[in-house]
Amino acid sequence: MNLRPRKPKPKEEDLYEQAIVVWKPKSTRKPKSSKKRKAKDESKSLITSSTSTSTSTSSVSIIENNEEEAIVVSKPKPQSRKRKAKDESENLIASSSSSPVSIIQNEVKLVVRKSLIKSKRKSKKTEKMEVDTDESVCLEMDSEEENEDDKIVIKGEVLNFKPVKNVQRKGKSRSSKSSNLKKKLKRTVLDSECRLYGEPILDVEAWQRWPHRYVEKVNKDKYAASTSSKTKNENDEEEEDLIVKRHYKQAKLYDIIYDLGDDVFVQGDNGSEDYIGRIVEFFETTDKRAFFTARWFFRAEDTVISKSNASLVDKKRLFYSDYKNDNPLDCITSKINIVKVLPNVDLVAKKETIPSNCDFYYDMEYSESYSTFSNLKPVSSEPSLSVTSNTVSDIARSKSEKTEKSNMKLLDLYAGCGGMSTGLCLGAAVSGVNLTPSWAVDFNRFACQSLRENHPTSQVRNETAENFLMVLKEWLKLCMKYSLLGTKRLEAQHSLVINDKEDEGDDDAPTPSDVFEVEKLLEITYGDPNKKNEIGLYFKVRWKGYGPEDDTWEPLTGLMECPERVQEFVTRGYHESILPLPGDVDVICGGPPCQGISGFNRFRNKAEPLKDEKNHQVVVFMDIVEFLKPRYVLMENVVDLLKFSKGFLGRYAIGRLVSLDYQARLGLMAAGGYGIPQFRMRVFLWGALPTEVLPAYPLPTHQVVKRGVVPLEFERNTVAHDTADHQLHLKSAVILSDAIMDLPPVTNDESRDQIPYGNTPETDLQKYLRCSKQKLMGINASEASSPVLYDHLPYKLNQDDFDRVCRVPKRKGANFRDLGGLVFGNNNKVELDPSVERDLLNSGKPVVCLLTSV
Template identity: 50%
Template sequence: MTNSKRKSSASGKNADSASSSVPEKRMKGVKEENEEVLADAVAVQAPAASDGASPARSSDRKPEKKVRAVVKDEEESRFTGDTVPADEARQRWPHRYLGKKRTGTIGGPETLKGTEPPKEFIQARRHYTEALIDGRVLFKLGDNGYVQAGEDEDSYICRIVEMFEGVDGDPYFCAQWFYRAKDTVIQACSDLIDDKRVFLSEIKDDNPLDCLLEKLKIVRVPLDLDKATKRAMLSDGDYYYDMSYLVPFSSYQNLPPDNEADGNESDSTISSESDSNVAVKDDKRSEMRMLDLYSGCGAMSTGLCLGANMANVNLVTRWAVDLNTYACQSLKLNHPETEARNESAEDFLKLLKEWEKLCQSFSLVGGGDPITVEKEESENAEEDDEDNDDVDLGEEVFEVEKVLSICYGDPKEIKKPGLYLKIRWKNYGPAEDTWEPIDGLGDCQDKIKQFVVDGFNSKILPLPGDVDVICGGPPCQGISGFNRFRNKESPLDDEKNKQLVVYMDIVEYLKPRFVLMENVVDIVKFAKGFLGRYALARLVSMNYQARVGLMTAGSYGLPQFRMRMFMWGARPNEKLPQYPLPTHNVVTRGGSPVEFESNTVVHDDIKGVELEKELYLGDAISDLPSVTNDEERDEISYEDMPKTEFQKFISLMKEDMPGFVGVDSSDHYLYDHRPYKLNEDDYQRACQIPKRKGANFRDLKGVRVRSDNRVEWDPDVERVYLPSGKPLVPDYAMTFVEGRSTKPFGRLWWDEIVPTVVTRAEPHNQVILHPMQDRVLTVRENARLQGFPDYYKLLGPIKERYMQVGNAVAVPVARALGYSLAMSCKGTATEAPVFILPKKFPNLEENQ
C-alpha cells in the first residue's frame, strides 16, 4: 500500500552490510526524561542482526539509510476500544511503568551474544488491544502486518506484541519482527527457500503507530512437512512460518511453544515440534550409527565418538567414505568396526540409491519391483543356446561361488561406470576375484539375493533412516588462496567446490537425525561467504535446524591455533546441539570474517571464567625420544615418563582413554615417530640453523636484514655454498613474500603455540624444524599437536601420513562437540547456542 499522507520510514540495515554489530534501534528524539514530550520526528526501528540480517521485506531492493518524519494524524491512526486495566497492564508490561528516569530493555535485562546492548525504551501511560490504521484497517494485539520502511525500501513484516500510549501522548506499538530468508544470513542463497516462508525473530522494538500499513495473515505450520503441504496449510494466508531465526551463531531452530511464540489468536497454531524429550527416544537403541564422509583417517569421527561415549551415548562410526586409499586403511586399522569405503562421495551416493533398489527388489524394504537383472538374457535364452552350438565344448565355464562386495563406478577401468559386484569364482582363490557388472550376472540371482540379504542384515550400506549422524568436511579447494583461478562470482560453478553439493545431497537422501559439517574459515569468507550461506540454506530447505560456529583448536587443550567452521544441523524433533565454550586460555587470533565475528565460540566475559592455562609445544612433545633425520622405524619404545598432564593423557592405552568403547589393547608402542627425510642440502641447512627461539634462514651466513625488515645479500660476506654446489641460502628463501618472511627453515620453540599443523613437512616456506634436533617435526609430533592419541596408528608412505594428520579435524575439538551431541540426544541440551563443559574435561574423573 502507498499512502501519500503517511511519511514514516525505517532506518534499517542492508542485509549485505559488513558491519558485525547490531545497529542502534533508538527512537529519534528520545529524551533522558521519559516525562518530556518526544520530538515529532520519530524513526521507525528496523530490526537488524550482527550477521548482517535485516527484517523481512517485500522485495530484493536494498534499503537506503534515509529517515523521514512521521506525520501524525489522530483521525487516521488511533487506538480504539477500552484501555487495558492498569493492574493487568503493569503485570504484563512492567518495564513500561518503572517511574522517573528509569531505563531498561524490551524483553528483560539479559542480552544474548550478538544482540544489541540495553537501550532506552519509551514508558507508557496506558495500554490498548486495538488500533484503527488509516481510518479503515483494524489491528488487534497479536496481529501481523506490513510496517512502512524508508524511502525506496520495502515494507517490513512484524507481529504486534504491544500497543500503548507513551508518556508524550503519542501512540506506539512494539513489533516482533519476521525475516525472509534473504534478510537472514542466507542472503544470496535464499532462492533455495520458499518465498512464502518467513522466520520469527526474537528482536522487538518500539515504533510509531502510524507506521503500520496492511494487515497480514501469517500461519504457523509444522516444520517437518514438505513445501507443498505447508503451502496447502497456508490456504488464503500471506506467509507461513515454521522456524525461528536467532542472531547468535546464525541459528535456525524450533519455534518456542505457541503460548511463548506469539499469542496471535488469528494464526493457525498447529504445533510444529515434538516434545523436547523426543530426543531421548533412541536411548532404547544400543548404538547411534554415524557416517563419516570425506573421513580422512577418521579424526573427526574418533573425537565425536569419544566425546559422546563420555556422556553415556554409544556413538559408533559404522560407515566411512574417502577417496584416499591410505587414509581409509588407517581408519580401518584403528576402527575395525567401521565399513571404510575407498571411493568418491558421488559414487557412494549413486551406490546408496542402487542399494535401496536392490533391497526393495528382494522385499527387504518397501517399494520396488522384483529384481530383473539382465532381463534380455532370460528372454533370449533359447537363442543363446542355439548360438552356443558353435562354441567349443572344451571352453572353461566360470561359476560364481560368492558375491563379496558392491560398488558403483568403473572398477574394471573400461570407461563403463555402473553397479558392480565383486565375485569369488568357484575353484579359484582370492587372487582371481574380479569386479563384474551386475547386469551381466542374470543367472546368479540366488547368489545376489544372498549377498543383499546378508548385507541388509549387517548394514554394510545405510538406507534412508539408518544413519543417526553424518559428519564430514567436504573439500572446497576452489576457495583456497593457492588457487589463482578462484571463481568469486559463481563459486558453485567451480568443480573444485562441488563436493559441498554432494555432501548436502547425501544428507538429503539419508535424512540423519544430526549433521555436523566442518570446513576452513574461508567457507564463510570467500565470495562474501557464499558457500557457507549455501550450506546453511540447504539444511534449512530440508527442514533442519542449523547454526554456525567458529572454533579454535588451542582453546580446547592443544598448542596450535587452527580456527575452523563447524555447522550443526538437527531434525525438527531433536535438540539442536550447542557449541562447547573454550576450556583453555588461548587468545583467539584474527581470521573470522567481519560478518561472522559474532559466530566465534568464545566466552563473552573472559574475566569471570576460570580457564585452564594454554598449552605450548613443549607441553605436547618434550617427552618424545630423540630421532634423527633418517629415522625409518614405524614403532619405537617410549624412553621418558610423561612430563605434563597432556602427555599423560595423550599416551594412555585405548581402554584407559575416556570415552573409548572397543577391544582392549596391550601396552602400545610409540607409532609414527619418524620425520620426513630432508634431502642432503636441506639437512645441511637445517644443521646450521641456531638452536634458539625465532631462528630461521636469516641467521645463515650472507643474509642481512634491512631496517624495513626485508632481507638482502650482505655485500661484505662471500656467498657460502654446500658440498653439492648449491648455495647455503637458496634464492627462494630471500624472495619469499618479497623478502619479508621469517618462515623458511624456521625453528619452532618450546614455549610457542603453533599456528596450524600443515600437510607438507618441508621447511622451505614454513616453520617446522624441531627446537633442538636437526629435522622437521615427526608424524607423531604433528599428530600430538592435532590431539591424536598415541595409540592411533597411521598407514601409507611418510608423506601420506603427514597429509592425513594435517587434513584432520583436531580430535579435542571433535571430542567436545561429541559431548554436546550426546547432550542433545539425551534431551538435556538447552536452547542457548553455547554451554560450559564439565570442569577438567575430558579428564572427568578428576571432578569426582
C-alpha cells in the same frame, strides 16, 4: 537486517506558524486552594489581555508545578509594544509566586517539570516541548475540571504536542547531526484515520501482561527522570525510552480494526519491501502518542541465508523471532494471514498441511546468535523440542536414558584417516552415548587402509562421494525390488568379505576350460572400475574354481543369467548394513574439500562459486544428507568458507539444511581454546531433525593466542564466553613445548617402531596423549606401567645432508641463510659470496650448493 519502518513525512496541514491555545487542568488533580485559584485567574487575565491588546510578547513558558501541566506558545517576534507586554508579565509574576507563567524574551518554550518525590530533584529534570502556531494568536484559559485530559486547540482542532526527541525505528540509524540544529517535530499520528480504538485495558491487567512498561507509583517520577536519556537496542541503534500511559486491545486504521496478535505488513524503508510483524502491544504514551509493538518475522533473505541463496527456501516461508520494537501506529499498512505449521523433513507431506489461502507460513524461529534456526518455543505447557542455549554450559541432558545408552551409527564422509569421526566417538563416549563409525568414504586408498586398521567393524569405501551417492540410490532400488524395506534385519552370521583362502581345495571346482560360473558376489560399486569409460552399477564377482586374484568387476546387466546370486548378495547386504538406507544413519560428519575458495588459488570464481568443480563437494555433501535424512549433521570447514565471495558457500550450506526442514546453527571455534597448541579456527555447522535437540557448542576451556581475522559479519558466530563474566577463569594457553617436550631424542639412524618415553609427563596434554584408546573411551582396562611411543622416527638423511642440518643453529626461524657464504640481492635473489672461501663438509663437498636451471 533492517526491520524498522521508515518515518512517514508530515503533512502540510499539520504544520502551523502560530497557535490558539486552550489550557485545561486534569480532572484527576486535587481541588486547588483559594490562593492557587486566585493565581490561576490572574494568569488567565494576563494572557487574555495581552493577546487581545498586543502581540508584543516574544515568548511564553508555562512551568508545571506538582499539580499543573504546561503549554507552549510560539509566534513571531513583534516589532512594537514589546516592552509593555514584558513589564505586565513581570508585574504578574511578582504579585503571585504560585503563578505558572513566566515571560522569556526572544524564544517561546514549554517546559514540563516532572514532579519528583525528592525535592532536590525538582529543578533538574525538564523536558522541552514545542508546538507550531497559526497566523492569528488568541490565548485563553478554560478552568473546567470535568475533562480528563489537557488539550491544545488550534482553531477548533486538537493538536497533540510532541517532545523534541525522535523515535528510532527498526533499521534506521540515527544521524549524527549537530545538537544546535533544530529537530523536526514528531507527530503522534498524522492521519486522523489512525487511532487507538476501544476502552483502555485495566491497569491491573496491563501491569500483569507488560510489567516492563510500568513502575510503582511512588517511583514513577523517578523512573521518568532516569529514562530521559536514549538507550540502545539489540542492533546497537539508539531507541527512545517511551513512558506508557495505558494499553489498548485494538486500533483502527482507515476503518479497519486491528487486534493484538494480528499479523501485519509494516511500512518498509526507503521504498523497500514491507516488513512483516505480529502486533503484541498497543499503547499510548504520556505525551499522547499512539504506538504498537511488533514482534518480527524474518524472510529467508533477511537471515544469514541472504538474497544470494534465498531461492533455496519457499518464498511463503517465514521465520519467527524474539526481536521486538516500538513504532508509530500509522506505520501499519495492512493485515495478512500467517499460519503456523509443523516442520517435517517429508516436504511433500508438509506441503499438504499448508493452507492454500494463507499469505505466509512459519515453522521455525531465527536468532542472529550463531545464525540459529530452531524449533518454535512451546506455548504454555507444550513440550519443547528445542534448546534455548547456544553453548554447552550446564545444559541438562534432554535425551532419555534409553537414547543415551543406545547405539548410534555414524557415516564419515571425506574421512581421511578418520580423525573427525574418532573425535566425535570419544566425545560421545564421555557423554554416555555409544557412537560407532559404521561407514566411511574417502577417495584416497591409503587413507582407507588406515581406516580399516583403526575401525575394523566399519564399512570403508574407497570411492568418490558422488559415486557413493549413486550407489546408495541403486542400493535402495535393489532392496525395494526384493521387498526388503521394512523387514527386520537379522544378526549377520558371516561377513560379506570373502576370505581369500575360502573354498580352497574344492574337488568339484571346474577347470578354467569349463563354462564360467558365478560363485558369489563380493562388493558393489558405481562408476567405471574397469577404466573403460563405461559408468554404471558394478558387482565384484568371485568365479567358482578361481581365487581372489581372478575376481572381476561385472556390470549388473552381465549378471542376468544368475539373478539368484544377485538376490542373495542384496539380502545378505541388507541384513549386514553394508550400505546405509534412508533412516539408518544417526550422524553424518565430514569436511567437504573446497580448494576453489583457498587463498592460494589465483583463479577463484568469485561471481559463481558453485560453478567451480573444486567447490562442488559442498553440494554433494548436502545431497547425501537429503537422501539419507540423518538425525544429526556436522560439517566442518575452513574460515574461508565465510570469507570468500561474501560467505556464499557457508550461506548455501545452512540454506540447504533449512530448506530440508533441519534445525541449523553456525559457529566458529578455535582449537586453541580447547587445549590444543595451535589457534586453528574452523567453521562448524550443526544440523538436527525437528524431532531432535539442536546440539550446542562447547565453551572454550583455555586461553588462546588469537591469530587471523573473523569476518565482521560473522563475529556473533564466534564461540566464546561472555566478556561481562569477570569471574571466568580459563586455563593457560597451551603452546608447542607443552606437547612435545617429553619426547625422547632420536638419532638419524633410529629404526625402532616402538620406544619408551623414558620420563614422566609434565603437562596435562602430555598425560592425555599417553592414554590408551580404552581409557579415552571410558573402558576399564589394565594400563601398561610405561606407555609406549609409536612411530617416533625421523626422516633418514644421507650423511652430507645430516651434516648440513647439524650446522643450522637451534633457534626460531633459522634456515640455510645461517650457513654462511651467501649474498642476498634484489628480489631476494641468492648468490654465492665470491669474497668468502666456500666451506666444505667432511666428504669434501661444499656446505652450500646452488641449483641452476639448464
